[in-house]
Every structure is written in structure tokens, then in C-alpha cells.
Amino acid sequence: MTPDLECVDLVKRFGDTTAVDNVSFSVPPGSFFSILGPSGCGKTTIMRMIAGFLDPTTGDIRIKGGSVLDTPPNKRPVNMVFQHLALFPMMTIAENIGYGLRRRGMSKPEIARKVDEALERIGLPGIGARKVDELSGGQKQRVAIARCMVLEPDVLLLDEPLGALDLKLREHMKVELKALQAAFDTTFVYITHDQSEALVMSDQIAVMNAGRFEQVGTGQDLYYRPETPFVAGFIGDTNRWSGRIEKAEGGTLQLRTESGLAMRASGAGLAPGDMAEIFVRPEAIRLAATAEGLAGFDNHLSGTVTSILFNGAASRLLVQDAAGETLEVTLPQSGEFDRLKRGDMVHIGWGAGQATCFATGAAGAR
Template sequence: MTLDATPDLTCTDLTKRFGDVRAVDNVSFTVPAGSFFSILGPSGCGKTTIMRMIAGFLEPTSGDISIKGRSVLNVPPNKRPVNMVFQHLALFPMMNIAENIGYGLRRRGMGKSEITTKVGDALERIGLPDIGTRKVDELSGGQKQRVAIARCMVLEPDVLLLDEPLGALDLKLREHMKVELKALQAAFDTTFVYITHDQSEALVMSDQIAVMNQGVFEQVGTARDLYYRPDTAFVAGFVGEANRWRGAITRIQSGEIEMQTPEGLTLRGTMTGTAPAIGQQADMFLRPEAINLAADTDGLGGAQNVLSGVVTSLLFNGAASRIIVREAQTGADIEVTLPQSGAFASLSKGDGVHLGWQAAQANCFAAGEA
């Protein structure tokens, strides 16, 4: 992967209004050359609007978009050094695969022999060197995805935009294509900007991820940053699975807080974001895999938080499976993830268990920051 000093894409104070609605609200970010950058967020958060502005299909209300250090404001889409893969691939059924890939080159007036060379190179890079004469309807869904990318990449864009291209695929193929897309990005050594509402896609493929909510970026970071060190309650709740409690802060010490839920549970966690005050409401988020589970408290290794409950469900999910525990004091369900080969194998529905975790494993935010 090539990482040059000049970013391939820079968006500065980017804003887009539709009447009184700010679809994108003063967003700034940079995408290093040769990287895989994802914008992750729920439907309607503004991520597609950002991509359409980068592509040139929408003009920003204010702000700037630069590619390789040069502003592309007021540059029409066909003159920008970007290309785009849509969810619906729009391959031409009347053309064979080589003709599909070479279509843009023909529009540029390139010679036949040079087109043949470039198309052949693109087919090699997507791992399908022998399908040039085949028709579109003879390909699998995954092969069509790779051809759509090759059709864009043969034009040598500085940035490839991908608008939820896996959304129409079945689950098995979508999982396979996550790995394929990352490999293709490395093969072409081109900057990919990818938008999705599917967190697993973003976490698996991306060098950097921007989590978007209501027109703004909540956090930009690596998958590990977002998962283990979320900056906001929205990121903690949106990225990955998490157990959640709300309570009043009763003690603050060295970044750790103690909080009490309305049902009387006392829990300890690590505060993030707004400086808290005694009595303030806080939300605690805890990943299911951070919880230790044991038949008695001695097996929890001195956990700072200890709860008890009864196993109500055992959800087999391959190597890492889920247990639902009905907490004794509140009756709330707590999700725990355990390796299939460990304690999960000896558990049964109705077993009494104890759950424990350290304060450093729970992320807490002032209530209302979600």
C-alpha cells in the first residue's frame, strides 16, 4: 500500500443543506493515498450525500473538496479523477465482459490494442483472466462485483467511491466479498472510499472508519479505536454489540466512576467525554466478550463488578457463542460471548452463574450524549 504525504482526498468544512435540513454539517476529513476509508452510519445520516458531492453529482452548500491537493469544486463528474461503484452494478448485458471493462476507455478514444492490453491487465488483477468473452448473465454475483470494480479501475482514478456495493448480495457471498474487496484495493493500490450501514463490512476492510450520525462525524479512527475506545455514546452503541446500563454517578476517582441504577445495582466503569458530576446520569456500555462468567465469585479473579443471574438462552454461533443471563436483581438480560470450547460447553439453560468485569472494560458517557 502506497501512503504519500499528500492525501488523495481532503474534505474541508463540507456542508450540504436541503432547505432547512443540514444533511451534512461542517464535516472535515482527509484520506491518505492508497488507503481504504469507510463512512459508516445508519440510513439517512448523510453518508451518501457526502459521496455524491465527492463524485460531483451534488455541489456542496459550502466547504471544499480536494483530490491530490487540487479543489474539484465546479468540476463536472466526468472530469473528476474519481469513479464510482454503485449497489446496482449496471453492467451492460449486451456486451461481453471485456467490452464492459473497456467501455470507458473506448469513450476516451483509446486505441484498440491498448484497450486490449489494459482490459487483460485488469482481468488478471481481479483474478478472472479467462472470462473476457463471457456474458454478464454467465457470472456469479461475486464475479460481477469484481468486473464492476475492474471497469472503474481500468480508467485509473485517483479515488474509487463504493456506494454500499455488497448490499444486494446474499450473506455468504457478502462475507466472502469483504475479503475480496480488501485484496482488490491492495492489488490496484488505489484509494477506496466506501460507504455502508453494515458495521462488520467497515470493521473488516478499513484502514480508517468515520462513524456518521445526523450529518456529522462522531469519530474517525481504526476499527480497534472505535470498538474499544469509542469517543461518544453513539459510537459505543452503534459499533458492535454492547450491554447498556443507565444510573446516577455516586463516586468519581481518577477517571473511574461508580454509578447506581434505578434498581439499585452499583457498577463501576471508565468515564469518557464530558466531565461528570456527582448525581449526574451516565450510560455504561460493556462488550459481551469483556464479561467473565463463573459458577461462583471465586472464579471471577477479583472483578470490580460482580452480578449474578440465571442462564436463559445458549445461542450457538460457531467458535464464539452467546449466552443470555437474566440478572437476579433487575430481571434484565445480559449478553455474554464465550469461546465454544470453554465454559460454554458445560453450561445448561437454568444454571445459576456469576458475571464479572473490571471498571476499565466498561465505557461510560454522560446521559444524553447518545
């Protein structure tokens, strides 16, 4: 199956600065693909090259199998939703949605029909006569998408479109955007620095850092099977230690941290004497009132509760171990530890298979 979008060996330099460094990826038809990374990593540069606003230094961009490098932005079969939406406040909703169709010379009856269809598909029928400033933030987002989708692009580009919304509306719009993508059955390419947006909405996510893709995969792949230290630390919350490998047997490693703790973790390609980093998710750590309650766990520590961070189902404990390091632990919802308070002593443990280890200086540890 020919990808809707394919970028091949993309490089973009600005003088001596390399913003995008040999990036390749493909996006299957009808999928939701996100590029996730911190500010300045190069993700917006990639999107602007796809849209035609920037030319790559080297590499190719193909849509439906054909290169678009020589195609100007207004002739490419893509459209773009910007963070600030760029809706025209002097126009009605119908005039906003039909703007591109008028520019194409379509007849008024056909424009009216397509605008009405678009309003139905975004769940806002009958509001065509209203003005932009009469709409909520979420409604404006949907109108901006409808204005792009009536032009029937092969690929819709979304440049951090939720960034200007308040938290509650952003959470709502994550679900809305995924539903709209399915309703239009169009390929969406989405860029964001917000991992929650990418994890909730995407079929595939590319994690980008310093101009390169660290890993491309599903949200589950990135969260549970990170391939680089950067991905392990960037996706989700994690506890992190540095140390030296003491033993390596059958895929299980024993590491001595800089503070003197002995830990066991899974990992490959590491040998005794190697410097390494170990990552453990807060939800992988188990709590017990006594050390005996952690029998069978490869790693166990005792520590003092320094803070309780209540956030409903995502509540956390901060626990300081004997070496003075602070760990983040997901608080069980069973009620067993509801009476925990600052200063309490707790015992914590986790299995070697729930700890991921990478060589210090491995690809992605930038």
C-alpha cells in the same frame, strides 16, 4: 504528503433539512477509508458530492490538493461502483471493462491490452468474451471494479457494493475487495451501514450519525476506545445501563443504575450526581460457577440463563439478573460451560477498566 481526497467543512442542505453538517476529513494516498452509519445519516450525500452529482451548500472538495467544485462529474479523477453495479448485459465482459476507454477515444489495441491487464489483476483472465449473465455475483463485483480501475481514477468510490449479495458471498467479497484495493494501490472510499464490512476492510473508519462524524479512527480505536455513546452502542455488541454517578475518584467511577445495581467503570469529566450511561462488551464479561470464582473483579452479578445463542466461536448467553435486566455474555470455548442450559444460575463479573462510561446527553447521544 498531500491527501488523495480532502473534504473541508462540507455542508449540504435540502431546503430546511441539513443532510451533511460541517464534515471535514482527509484520505491518505492508497488507503481504504469507510464512512459507516445508519440509513439516512448523510453518508450517500457525501459520496454524491465527491462524485459531482450534488453540489455542497458550503465547503470544499479537493483531490490531490486541488479543488474540484467547478469540475463536472465526467471530468473528475474519481470513479464509482454502485450497489447494483450497472454492468451492460448486452455487452461482453471485455466490452464492459473497455467502455470508458472507448468513450475516451483510445485505440482498439490499447483498449485490448488494458482490458487484459485488468482481468489479470482481478483474477479472471481469459473471460473477456463471456456475457455478464454467465458470471457469479462475486465475479460481477470484480468486473465492475475493473471497469472503473482501467480509467485510472485517483479515488474509487464504492456505494454499498455488497448490499445485494447473499451472506456467504458478502463475507468472501470483504476479503476480495481488500485484496483488490491493495493490488490496484488506489484510494478506496467506501460507504456502508454494515459495521462488519467497515471493520474488516478499512484502514480508517468515520462513524456518521445525523449528518456529522462522531469519530474517525481505526477499527480498534472505534471498538475499544469509543469517544461518544453513539459509537459505543453502534460498533459491535454491547450491554448498556443508565444511572447516576455516586463517586468519582482517580478515573474510576461508581454508578447506581436505574434498577439499583452498583457498578464501577472508567471515565473522565464526570462528577457525583451526573446522569450517565455505561457500556460493557459481552466478551469482557467472565463466567463462574460460584461468586468466589470472581474474586478480584470490580463488578459481579448473579443471574439466570434465559437463552443460549449458539454461533460457533461467537456463541452467546442471555443472562437475566436479579433486577430483571438481560445481559449478553460471550460463551467461553473452553468446554467448561458446555452443559449450561436455560434456567441455570451463573455468576458473572468484569473489571472497571472494561466498562466505558459517558455522561447522558454527551455529544453523540442522539
